[in-house]
């Protein structure tokens with residue numbers, strides 16, 4: 001499970017830039033972290049003197065801190081996210097989580113504040129996103145900034161064992177075993193939110209797909225669902241950044 005921590009640092013920086021490229025985060029808001037297995041520590045996207053936004057995240061902004069955001073590796077001039085507690089408190093409570101992503105995507109925001117339901121309205125188009133809708137997405141009803149552990153606790157309770165939580169009037173928190181898995185999950189949720197919103201905007205109602213069609217939608221496995229998709233986004237990012 002454990003992987004070299006330098007690789008994690010690099011992956012977090014890539015995840016930040018990919019999420020920005022795909023419109024999940026904008027400007028300077030949003031952060032990604034990864035647990036350093038075997039320690040009570042994580043790598044987390046911080047802000048430094050040279051801050052230019054999540055789209056332009058460099059490796060040096062990914063700092064090593066404990067679950068309370070402290071430690072000698074934070075470095076001068078860097079500050080942890082205001083919402084560090086989202087990350088630290090999840091790692092404290094859930095051993096299964098290796099990566100936490102917190103973002104403020106517009107479409108998910110609108111779905112949240114208008115109480116649009118996420119339903120399985122498509123199938124093979126995007127199986128992981130369909131399953132997310134089918135299994136239900138926890139909704140945390142409060143809109144505050146999660147600046148303290150006691151504010152993170154009710155959100156984590158709402159999230160339960162799930163890997164996603166829609167935070168009303170705020171954003172989303174997504175978890176995964178790996179950075180790759182959490183990133184692709186965030187992008188799949190982003191697709192679900194965009195489609196749910198676009199369908200609502202047509203004024204028509206989309207029915208749920210038939211159960212017998214759901215039954216013919218296999219789990220294509222983590223290589224297909226996370227690793228290959230991740231590699232696509234890494235390649236796309238490299239191409240965008242060459243321009």
Ligand SMILES: [Zn+2]
Pocket residue numbers: 083102103104146170171
């Ligand atoms: Zn936030």
